[in-house]
Amino acid sequence: MAFTWSRLTQGLKKTQANWVARVCETIGTKQKLDDTTLDSLEEALIAGDVGVDVSESLVSSLRSDFAQIDGSDQALTHLKRGLVERLVAERVATVARPEVILLLGVNGTGKTTTAGKLARRFKDAGDSVLLAGCDTFRAAANDQLKIWADRVGVDVILGRPEGDPAAVAHDATAAALARHVDHLIIDTAGRLHTKSNLMAELEKLVRVISKVLPGAPHQALLVLDATTGQNGLRQASEFHRAVPLTGVVLTKLDGTARGGIIFAIRNRLGVPVTYVGLGEQVGDLDTFDPEMFVDAMFVQQAGTAEASA
Numbered sequence: 001m002a003f004t005w006s007r008l009t010q011g012l013k014k015t016q017a018n019w020v021a022r023v024c025e026t027i028g029t030k031q032k033l034d035d036t037t038l039d040s041l042e043e044a045l046i047a048g049d050v051g052v053d054v055s056e057s058l059v060s061s062l063r064s065d066f067a068q069i070d071g072s073d074q075a076l077t078h079l080k081r082g083l084v085e086r087l088v089a090e091r092v093a094t095v096a097r098p099e100v101i102l103l104l105g106v107n108g109t110g111k112t113t114t115a116g117k118l119a120r121r122f123k124d125a126g127d128s129v130l131l132a133g134c135d136t137f138r139a140a141a142n143d144q145l146k147i148w149a150d151r152v153g154v155d156v157i158l159g160r161p162e163g164d165p166a167a168v169a170h171d172a173t174a175a176a177l178a179r180h181v182d183h184l185i186i187d188t189a190g191r192l193h194t195k196s197n198l199m200a201e202l203e204k205l206v207r208v209i210s211k212v213l214p215g216a217p218h219q220a221l222l223v224l225d226a227t228t229g230q231n232g233l234r235q236a237s238e239f240h241r242a243v244p245l246t247g248v249v250l251t252k253l254d255g256t257a258r259g260g261i262i263f264a265i266r267n268r269l270g271v272p273v274t275y276v277g278l279g280e281q282v283g284d285l286d287t288f289d290p291e292m293f294v295d296a297m298f299v300q301q302a303g304t305a306e307a308s309a
């Protein structure tokens with residue numbers, strides 16, 4: 001169920017037209033990569049949310065390799081390789097069953113949508129799935145998750161309004177064990193105005209889950225809205241301190257012109273992007289493939305539109 005090439009390039013249109021186009025204009029038309037060109041390139045990367053550290057290291061690698069020779073195509077190829085290298089991560093497949101996946105993130109980033117999309121992916125692969133809603137604070141959160149569960153055709157465990165989120169996590173983990181489901185996906189609360197309480201609540205969820213099932217949760221995925229840029233990264237660090245993250249789901253990449261945030265995440269948090277969201281529909285989520293992603297970002301500029309998935 002991989003994204004088709006056209007779906008991926010379509011979803012990245014804003015990013016292609018904005019910062020990637022600027023990057024290509026900067027180095028793609030120059031014969032020599034002089035200091036002025038490299039400074040402009042660094043500015044273009046930073047403006048695209050790539051982050052200062054990653055931008056500096058990409059530019060300094062170009063500087064040392066290309067100072068003496070002609071720029072344009074070679075420089076672009078070198079830059080693309082550098083971008084891919086900064087995204088590649090060792091993928092650790094979970095074999096545990098039930099696999100418990102905790103979805104974390106602030107409200108509105110797309111947690112519930114991602115829970116539904118993930119459930120669909122697993123189901124399509126022939127696995128059984130149970131959803132759990134631990135945001136007992138917002139009545140609408142339960143309703144939303146129930147809608148997704150019905151849409152995808154999986155069971156969902158919900159708490160009483162204002163009930164203890166840890167009790168829901170406990171019951172859901174016990175149910176996943178008893179029912180021998182393959183994947184339990186737990187949606188959590190994301191209210192920001194009581195941040196310290198939220199982090200304490202999330203830490204408690206993890207403790208309770210691991211008591212019922214030692215080793216769980218097997219994945220703690222931060223759902224991050226790509227349109228929030230560097231701000232989202234700061235929030236991400238807070239979550240990472242409370243619950244060690246195993247990966248990031250980067251949502252709404254279709255809605256941003258600065259998709260460079262994907263490079264900053266790995267560098268800043270030290271965790272890989274494992275899934276990307278490119279739309280609101282159930283099929284708009286895919287595992288993250290760095291090479292395909294970078295190719296898709298540069299497709300129009302590099303003139304490789306004929307490539308296929």
Ligand code: GDP
Nearest residue numbers: 107108109110111112113251252277278279280
């Ligand atoms: P939650 O509060 O974190 O659970 O966020 P929701 O799952 O309710 O999503 C908030 C909004 O973002 C909804 O309108 C979703 O349809 C939308 N959304 C989620 N993921 C994506 C995505 O990848 N692309 C786009 N364009 N919208 C998304």
